[in-house]
Amino acid sequence: MLGYVCKYTPVELLEAMGAEPVRIQPAVTSFNHADALMHPNVCSYAKAVLEVMAEGGYEGIVLTSCCDAIRRLEDVLKEQYPEKFIYMLDVPRKVNDFSIGIYRKRILELADAYSAFSGKVYSREALIEILERERESARINAAGEKPDKLRVGIIGARCPETVKTLVEDNGGKVVFDISCTGTRREEALAPYLGSISRESTDPEGILSSALLSQLPCLRMADARGRSDFIAGFGNEIDGIIYHTVKFCDVYSFEYMQMKKDSQVPILKIETDLTPQCSGQIKTRVEAFMESLAAMRGTTEKKIAGKAAESEMFYVMGIDSGSTSTNAVIMDKDKKIVASAVIRTGAKSADSAVRAAKQVLDESGISENDIAMTVSTGYGREAITAAGKSVTEISCHAKGARYFNKDVHTILDIGGQDSKAIRLDDAGEVADFVMNDKCAAGTGRFLEAMARTLEVDISELGPISFESSKEVSISSMCTVFAESEVISLIAQNTEKADIARGVHRSIAGKSVSLMKRVGLVPGFMMTGGVARNKGVVKEIEEALGAKIYITEDPDIVGAVGAALSALEQVEK
Amino acid sequence: MNIARTYGNIVRKKLESDPVKAGKLIRKGLHLEGFRVKHLSDKRIPAGYKYLNYKGITVVADALDDPEHCAWTNIFAPVEILQNFGLTSVSMEALASYLSGFYLEDYFIDRSESCGIASTLCSYHKNFIGAAEAGVLPVPAAAVTTTLACDANVQSFRYINDIFNIPTYMIDIPHEYSEESLSYVSGQLRELICMLEDITRRKFSEERLREAVARENETKKYFLSFLDKRQRHEYPNTLTLVLFQLFATHLSIGEEWPLEAFRMMDEEIEAYPESGQKRLFWIHLLPYAQMALREYLNFGGDINVTCGDFDLDYIEEMDADHPVDAIARKMILNIYNGGFERKADAIADMIRKYDPDGVVEFCHWGCSQSSGGVMLMKEKVRETGKPMLILDGDAVDRRNSPDGQIKTRFEAFLELLGKGGETA
Numbered sequence: 001m002l003g004y005v006c007k008y009t010p011v012e013l014l015e016a017m018g019a020e021p022v023r024i025q026p027a028v029t030s031f032n033h034a035d036a037l038m039h040p041n042v043c044s045y046a047k048a049v050l051e052v053m054a055e056g057g058y059e060g061i062v063l064t065s066c067c068d069a070i071r072r073l074e075d076v077l078k079e080q081y082p083e084k085f086i087y088m089l090d091v092p093r094k095v096n097d098f099s100i101g102i103y104r105k106r107i108l109e110l111a112d113a114y115s116a117f118s119g120k121v122y123s124r125e126a127l128i129e130i131l132e133r134e135r136e137s138a139r140i141n142a143a144g145e146k147p148d149k150l151r152v153g154i155i156g157a158r159c160p161e162t163v164k165t166l167v168e169d170n171g172g173k174v175v176f177d178i179s180c181t182g183t184r185r186e187e188a189l190a191p192y193l194g195s196i197s198r199e200s201t202d203p204e205g206i207l208s209s210a211l212l213s214q215l216p217c218l219r220m221a222d223a224r225g226r227s228d229f230i231a232g233f234g235n236e237i238d239g240i241i242y243h244t245v246k247f248c249d250v251y252s253f254e255y256m257q258m259k260k261d262s263q264v265p266i267l268k269i270e271t272d273l274t275p276q277c278s279g280q281i282k283t284r285v286e287a288f289m290e291s292l293a294a295m296r297g298t299t300e301k302k303i304a305g306k307a308a309e310s311e312m313f314y315v316m317g318i319d320s321g322s323t324s325t326n327a328v329i330m331d332k333d334k335k336i337v338a339s340a341v342i343r344t345g346a347k348s349a350d351s352a353v354r355a356a357k358q359v360l361d362e363s364g365i366s367e368n369d370i371a372m373t374v375s376t377g378y379g380r381e382a383i384t385a386a387g388k389s390v391t392e393i394s395c396h397a398k399g400a401r402y403f404n405k406d407v408h409t410i411l412d413i414g415g416q417d418s419k420a421i422r423l424d425d426a427g428e429v430a431d432f433v434m435n436d437k438c439a440a441g442t443g444r445f446l447e448a449m450a451r452t453l454e455v456d457i458s459e460l461g462p463i464s465f466e467s468s469k470e471v472s473i474s475s476m477c478t479v480f481a482e483s484e485v486i487s488l489i490a491q492n493t494e495k496a497d498i499a500r501g502v503h504r505s506i507a508g509k510s511v512s513l514m515k516r517v518g519l520v521p522g523f524m525m526t527g528g529v530a531r532n533k534g535v536v537k538e539i540e541e542a543l544g545a546k547i548y549i550t551e552d553p554d555i556v557g558a559v560g561a562a563l564s565a566l567e568q569v570e571k
Numbered sequence: 572m573n574i575a576r577t578y579g580n581i582v583r584k585k586l587e588s589d590p591v592k593a594g595k596l597i598r599k600g601l602h603l604e605g606f607r608v609k610h611l612s613d614k615r616i617p618a619g620y621k622y623l624n625y626k627g628i629t630v631v632a633d634a635l636d637d638p639e640h641c642a643w644t645n646i647f648a649p650v651e652i653l654q655n656f657g658l659t660s661v662s663m664e665a666l667a668s669y670l671s672g673f674y675l676e677d678y679f680i681d682r683s684e685s686c687g688i689a690s691t692l693c694s695y696h697k698n699f700i701g702a703a704e705a706g707v708l709p710v711p712a713a714a715v716t717t718t719l720a721c722d723a724n725v726q727s728f729r730y731i732n733d734i735f736n737i738p739t740y741m742i743d744i745p746h747e748y749s750e751e752s753l754s755y756v757s758g759q760l761r762e763l764i765c766m767l768e769d770i771t772r773r774k775f776s777e778e779r780l781r782e783a784v785a786r787e788n789e790t791k792k793y794f795l796s797f798l799d800k801r802q803r804h805e806y807p808n809t810l811t812l813v814l815f816q817l818f819a820t821h822l823s824i825g826e827e828w829p830l831e832a833f834r835m836m837d838e839e840i841e842a843y844p845e846s847g848q849k850r851l852f853w854i855h856l857l858p859y860a861q862m863a864l865r866e867y868l869n870f871g872g873d874i875n876v877t878c879g880d881f882d883l884d885y886i887e888e889m890d891a892d893h894p895v896d897a898i899a900r901k902m903i904l905n906i907y908n909g910g911f912e913r914k915a916d917a918i919a920d921m922i923r924k925y926d927p928d929g930v931v932e933f934c935h936w937g938c939s940q941s942s943g944g945v946m947l948m949k950e951k952v953r954e955t956g957k958p959m960l961i962l963d964g965d966a967v968d969r970r971n972s973p974d975g976q977i978k979t980r981f982e983a984f985l986e987l988l989g990k991g992g993e994t995a
Contacts, residue, residue: 038942038943038946039934039943039945039946039963041934041937041942042939042943043939067722068939068943069939069943071911071939071943072939072944073943074910075910078912079947079950088746090745090747092743092745092755093725093741098754098758099743099755101751102745102751102752102755105751218725218726219722221725221743246691247691247937247939248691249689249692249693249723249937249939250722250723250726251689252687252688253688253726253727253729256687257730259686259687270689474677474970477973480973480976483973508681512685513685515685516685516686
């Protein structure tokens with residue numbers, strides 16, 4: 001097997017030499033090798049490829065000069081595996097006759113190098129045959145289906161298979177995937193292989209031209225073809241998932257531009273290609289698919305009448321968060337009968353059972369009277385008693401509108417993540433973003449700071465109002481912010497001033513998050529951190545607007561889950 | 572009182588409500604800094620550095636005042652060609668550093684992140700894009716960048732082009748030198764020349780370019796001679812002054828003033844006493860704003876940065892008779908282009924030549940060029956027998972560069988240098 005990582009690799013030429021080129025799509029669980037050989041702040045894909053090479057099985061790898069990280073990967077691989085075929089192919093960024101000529105020469109140099117390494121010989125006839133086959137197979141596949149499913153396009157850097165599976169598991173169909181090596185080879189090249197025939201005297205030139213002419217990736221000097229490609233789909237797509245890899249320099253720019261221009265909803269996700277980040281991705285993709293379905297009108301809309309007239313019944317919503325588990329019982333008239341908030345223990349399922357028991361006890365309603373339970377939150381899928389699970393994004397949206405019809409922008413700060421959600425006038429999720437894999441700006445951050453200041457988390461808000469001096473906590477990282485706070489304590493800075501600095505730091509992060517969905521007036525804050533009046537004050541100051549907060553901000557997600565349950569029953 | 576921070580706070584108040592006014596204040600601030608450097612700067616600063624510092628500031632301030640004769644570039648752009656059309660190069664790295672000098676980087680970086688730019692991207696670029704988005708930068712006549720060393724350039728400049736519709740040219744630099752790659756790059760430079768003729772309505776003068784390249788050769792001669800002397804003589808400096816050398820070795824090279832600055836430095840240094848200081852060789856970016864490092868290295872009595880690879884990324888004499896090809900060759904053979912091994916070998920050679928007491932590499936947040944290759948670099952430096960310190964931080968965003976941690980590492984390195992240790 002000879003690995004490759006980039007769509008500009010002349011795979012067909014390698015096949016024509018009898019090589020077995022394999023696209024490397026890593027799914028690694030750790031970066032043990034890579035972190036020792038490369039700096040931690042390097043693109044996760046490059047590090048994952050290094051892990052794959054360390055596992056063995058590949059005779060070598062053909063890399064391209066696609067980005068700095070891959071160039072550095074070459075340096076490390078060459079050093080580590082001198083016996084393997086590690087080849088760097090320099091791909092021009094411009095497409096013109098001159099660069100096609102240069103590229104033709106370079107791919108033939110690759111063939112020579114591989115020949116010297118493996119003893120295999122390049123056959124021009126074989127290349128012609130492969131290119132012809134590729135062109136024909138694209139024709140056969142062109143007769144595509146038009147699914148009734150939600151049509152999703154994937155763009156960006158190196159999208160892992162798990163994302164596509166998530167789309168498909170949630171009622172979607174991936175219409176196109178133009179992330180790095182996502183496009184099927186024959187579809188990418190076939191349009192440029194028209195002239196290939198048995199009589200072709202320069203199939204290498206045709207291949208070089210086809211490779212450079214395909215839909216450009218963002219490293220190319222002229223990448224306008226990308227927006228044309230997407231525009232070509234018009235209304236044929238329901239949504240776009242924009243995938244980037246941590247420490248990838250290339251792709252977020254396009255997202256920024258698309259976000260401004262696109263009529264189609266876009267979800268941006270960033271992964272490090274490990275299964276560990278699949279939990280967060282799962283919530284985001286599911287919530288996105290829920291919102292696309294809602295826009296298309298395929299959600300289970302409530303049917304008034306039948307159920308409303310029947311006898312009284314109840315539903316339960318359970319929000320299983322990382323810090324607290326919240327349960328709400330609601331009657332058929334959407335009245336909250338009882339609610340419970342308990343601290344999440346080591347097992348989220350056990351905490352859910354306890355929360356459910358507590359809310360049942362409080363309401364005096366028996367479990368048998370609960371017509372439907374919907375779970376939401378981080379641990380939603382571990383709750384076996386729930387008939388259905390819905391993401392917290394959709395639940396917070398529903399819950400927010402339940403309390404206040406004018407809400408358009410929600411900031412939810414939970415224990416381990418924070419999110420900003422924008423609602424359209426109908427109350428459906430129009431856009432949302434979540435913080436990255438970092439505790440900065442979350443409840444955990446506040447807990448850590450309270451611990452360092454040796455005050456109870458509930459006191460942090462009140463004491464900050466006594467602040468008389470501005471202190472700034474500048475670090476973006478919880479761990480470093482903690483050491484900053486320790487230095488401030490060492491300098492005898494007042495606790496009140498530090499607490500206010502901590503709140504300002506959270507407010508700054510939060511407002512940045514909210515800006516990313518657009519600051520549409522009608523602000524609401526949900527989640528446990530909304531209880532901290534110091535944080536709320538700072539966010540209000542940063543926004544220059546009032547924020548609506550319910551009496552019990554912890555239960556908004558659970559209320560949303562109960563409303564979802566009600567919709568299910570009424571259906 | 573920190574004047575720059577106080578002034579920055581005044582600018583900050585205008586950023587949201589009146590970005591054009593904020594932009595004017597930034598330019599005014601640069602002029603004031605130019606005045607301060609010329610008339611009120613620290614008496615310890617040698618005249619040569621003072622001149623270099625003054626020019627580095629006023630060149631940018633003047634260019635921002637006159638955007639029609641200014642081009643946004645990156646540090647590796649062919650500035651000699653831009654000069655030919657009366658265009659001053661203002662690099663996005665320099666702009667980002669100046670904004671950080673006014674303590675405004677947090678605002679601009681947050682601004683670009685809230686637009687969707689990845690938080691892991693290099694903060695020079697985030698700072699620059701945020702400032703462009705905020706509307707504080709006057710729109711220049713053109714933008715010119717290269718693919719050399721840094722991926723983010725292509726993306727940042729494309730993005731800027733999309734916002735402002737500035738005529739933009741990107742020069743694609745192949746990794747390896749060959750006749751074809753030389754023709755490929757020369758061809759692009761000629762295309763750039765045509766574009767600039769159109770924009771500026773001025774005729775290209777090959778003769779002037781020859782003169783500029785000849786001047787460039789002479790400038791480098793003085794600089795190299797200065798560096799040789801610098802390894803023996805004292806010549807008080809600060810991290811900021813070392814950083815400013817980049818204006819003379821890159822952004823303004825080919826003009827008269829860098830030649831004058833290095834000539835002054837080369838002559839002046841001879842009057843300074845022989846030095847018993849420890850000397851550091853600095854790899855890649857200089858975090859001039861890092862307090863812990865300033866404390867030790869600005870006018871450091873015991874330890875000084877006396878040399879760095881960035882100023883020496885291409886020192887070959889250029890063929891002034893064929894200036895376009897010479898500039899193309901300079902870009903392809905820049906040590907930052909192509910495989911890291913070549914760069915690491917070149918740097919190891921510089922270390923052998925200048926024989927410093929220690930080597931420091933600062934891995935700037937989001938920079939694959941430094942972070943990606945630092946492990947190999949360390950191996951190469953080990954072969955030279957010199958101790959090396961690797962620092963992780965952010966040269967632009969103060970919030971992302973924990974001073975305490977850097978201080979501890981740096982102090983430990985100093986202790987090690989004192990004992991003649993090998994590595995850190």
